Amino acid sequence: MTDEPAPPSAREPRVTTSHTSQTEAPRTTGGTPDDDHAVIIDLDDLDVFYGDFHAVESVSLPVREKEVTAFIGPSGCGKSTVLRSINRMNDLIPSARVEGAVSYHGVDLYGPGVDPVQVRRHIGMVFQKPNPFPKSIYDNVSFGPKIAGHSGDMDDLVERSLDRAALWDEVKDKLDESAYALSGGQQQRLCIARAIATSPDVLLMDEPASSLDPIATLRIEELMYELKQDYTIIIVTHNMQQAARVSDRTAFFSVNVDAGQRTGRLVEFTETARIFTAPDKQETEDYITGRFG
């Protein structure tokens, strides 16, 4: 699946035209990072522990709004752990403990009085393996807004969410059918529709395309390009080409193997075009050129 990337010095950011985009603008590999975008999520010296195990150490990085930020790195480097810390999903693991701050629009998400349930309505999540509820397609999308007390037209909201997730045309005649009757790619788009139905600000995606075939993967990537007009997206991926294709900025994580403990840390965080052509750190270049990981 992965072909050898060209050595950094020989690569220029290529301009590619997207296949099915509804806007006609050509898409640039390396995205469109813009320093005028405000920072809405700020990780400040974040450490995550599972019991005594120090999983992630001292991560500090700003995430700007309406951009796609990618986390890449070898297995076990803590990318998913950091991602799940942002919407307090690690709370579900009893031994998990967080030190440092995760600020969202200036509010520390681990501060006193913060309700994780409300956090997750603002910061949605799409998981690696599609996990629709064992209910109908309509009920899958409407569940989140319903428990959040949505009082408007639910049919309209479901349609808009499915449309935004590029799934409406395929399912509009079978909204009452089981979500499990859909293909893997469709189920994942359903999960995206479900996540955006609660009108979050931020979408966290934990390897959303890793269990999908290449065509479905491409559709998900196209979708991300459209969604970033309205949402801030953070994606964890172990596919570097995917990170290069979809993200504006990339964070490279790696692992310190230290006295028997594998602790993840952030090595470099910069614009995607830069990280794949002229990274600052040697470790980053080694990973990108395939010398390890």
Place this chain on the structure above:
Amino acid sequence: MTAATDRKRKATADAVSASIRSGGPNWKPLAFQGLLLVLLLTSMLILVALLADIAVSAWPTFQSRGLSFVTSGLSLNPETAGVFTGIVGSLVIAGIVIILAFPIGVAAAVYLEEYAPDNRWTRFVDTTVRNLAGVPSIVYGLLGLAIFVPLVRNIGLGGSTSGKNVVAAGITMAALVLPIVVITAAEAIRAVPSSIREAGFGVGATQWEVIRSHVLPSALPGILTGTVLTLARALGETAPLLVIGVATGYFAPAGNATMFDQLTGSYTALPVIVFSWTRQTQAEFADTLAPAAIIVLLVVLFILNGVAIWLRNRTEKKW
């Protein structure tokens, strides 16, 4: 090719052919399979023989009495004795068991599986529940006599039997089956994949919303299957009822007895009728009426189980 290569090829082919062809039927696996089949048929045969014997003995009763056997009350006269009072008693007990044991049992299972932290205390509770499921039913009878009978008396439902009535019996049977309900419900809840819970939390649901909207509906088929087990136990146990003072002989409510009087007065249940009829001096009770009562008990059980299974199939969606 050359003759040497041909010879080699043929030699290889012969060797392979010899080794992959079996010399004849392989007896050991067949014998083992045959043995298992014989054991299965034997156990089924015992059950079938038992049922056939009962059915044959019961047939004269149904032939001569028909439905009046089911609609008549107890009597000392074998010509008019019926199981109606027993059916009512058994159904009231089943009703009390369902009303009490299921909500409490399922709630306990939800707590143990979803809310309780995984520590020594939780494991202790879990082990205790499993042990309670194995306690002999007569012990529950003593428990009922010691605690539930005075309880029923004190809440004003003692009636003419000072608490030794079907209400106390129902509560006792509910306590008897409660551990089984907790265990089967816990298994069903545990079988719900955690990816569904994660998805629920991911869209901003509270723990109770995840349980109510996703975990319990998914676990419901398994819980209803547990219903089948518990109802069978509740309807079939005789020992606790004997301790609580079920009427084993003849009794009849007074002509103008109110519903309350009937509920709090003497009662009986189908298995107890079977028990008492086998001990009567008149031979017809033991020979033809008791088997007929057993058949009625089995029919009542099958109907209740059928309802539970129908409910389970309805909730077991096509997902």
